[in-house]
Every structure is written in structure tokens, then in C-alpha cells.
């Protein structure tokens with residue numbers, strides 16, 4: 001993804017398009033949308049884990065999937081946009097990485113295996129997205145001892161207009177945990193923090209962004 005994550009058209013709050021149409025247009029209407037680099041807040045958490053099978057939800061153009069594959073994970077990514085998935089698969093193949101990319105709508109898509117790690121980095125959308133239900137359901141595919149890592153924008157970037165920011169919800173780690181709802185169901189909170197990171201805006205402005213970082217471990 002780019003450091004400028006969170007700017008751009010998905011800042012709008014009034015779009016009524018079906019998610020598949022909305023997100024495919026976001027990617028298809030432009031060239032590569034994100035930088036292809038891993039999300040820093042996700043990498044900081046995952047780098048300390050023993051590699052196994054990983055699944056990235058809403059993987060976009062696959063920066064996190066490629067990073068996992070590079071670091072020994074048997075990595076899979078799923079996204080609703082065929083264009084984003086094709087870009088991720090192409091970039092991974094060009095690098096000789098063994099990673100899987102799947103087109104799927106998380107509202108209904110079901111993995112056919114189990115995972116040591118499920119990640120969701122900025123799985124945030126201005127159109128329909130039953131995020132809590134999706135995370136809760138897919139988390140059932142995490143093995144005991146495995147993790148669910150959820151990273152989200154906790155505040156608007158300075159370059160996002162007040163109008164766009166006003167239409168969006170920015171979670172706290174606590175609201176994330178409440179939305180996911182696994183804690184009374186055999187999961188333990190390992191990390192629940194807002195972490196600040198350096199970022200560069202679309203016009204080259206440097207800024208600091210706040211990420212909500214939540215790590216849940218299945219008991």
C-alpha cells in the first residue's frame with residue numbers, strides 16, 4: 001500500500017454502489033493504487049511470529065501477502081477486486097514468490113483450510129462491509145495458538161478534507177475488539193494500541209498517521 005493510504009476516493013461516504021463494483025472501479029480506473037510495500041504496522045507485529053499459513057483479508061494489490069511470502073509464510077490473499085488481485089499475483093510471480101491470490105467477496109467467501117495467521121490491514125470501506133461479522137467468521141479458521149491481526153486507520157490523515165473525514169468512522173482498538181467480539185469466546189488480546197507511523201501524503205507532505213493495532217490470539 002502507499003503511505004498515503006486513506007486519501008482518495010474511498011474517503012467519500014455517500015457511495016451506494018455494490019462493493020464489487022465500487023472497489024473494482026477504484027483499481028481499474030487507475031494504475032497501481034498502492035506502493036506494493038508492506039503495511040508497517042502489520043509487519044512490526046508479524047515479524048515476531050513463527051511462520052505458518054497466512055491469510056490476508058482485503059489484500060488489495062498484495063503488498064502484505066508478498067511480504068509474508070518473502071518471510072517464510074505460506075501466504076494467501078483475498079480481495080473483491082479482480083484487478084487488484086491480478087496485480088498482486090503478477091508482482092509476486094515477477095519476484096518468484098509462491099503466494100496465492102483469490103478473488104472473493106468476504107461477505108460470503110469461505111476459506112477451505114486453517115491458518116496460523118489471519119490479517120486485515122485497513123479493511124475499511126465507504127460502501128457496504130460487514131467487517132465485524134467477516135472477521136469473526138473467518139477467525140474460526142485460525143488454529144489454536146494462531147493470531148488475528150487487525151490494523152486500521154484510527155484517525156484521518158492531515159491531507160484528508162474535513163468533509164471526507166466527517167463521513168468516515170475511525171476505530172479505536174477498544175471499538176475494534178468490541179466489533180470483532182471474540183474475546184469471551186476463547187481468544188486473548190495480545191495487543192490493543194494506537195501506533196504512530198511516518199507517512200508521505202499525495203502531495204509529498206510528510207506526516208504522522210495513527211494506526212489502531214489489535215492482535216488477538218486463539219487460546
Ligand SMILES: C[S@@+](CC[C@H](N)C(=O)[O-])C[C@H]1O[C@@H](n2cnc3c(N)ncnc32)[C@H](O)[C@@H]1O
Nearest residue numbers: 001023058059060079080081105106107121122
Ligand atoms: C483500503 S483497501 C486496503 C488494501 C490492502 N489491505 C492494503 O493495505 O493495501 C481495502 C481493501 O478491501 C477490499 N474489500 C472491500 N470490501 C471487500 C469485500 N467485501 N470482500 C473482499 N475484499 C473487500 C477492497 O477491494 C480493498 O482492496
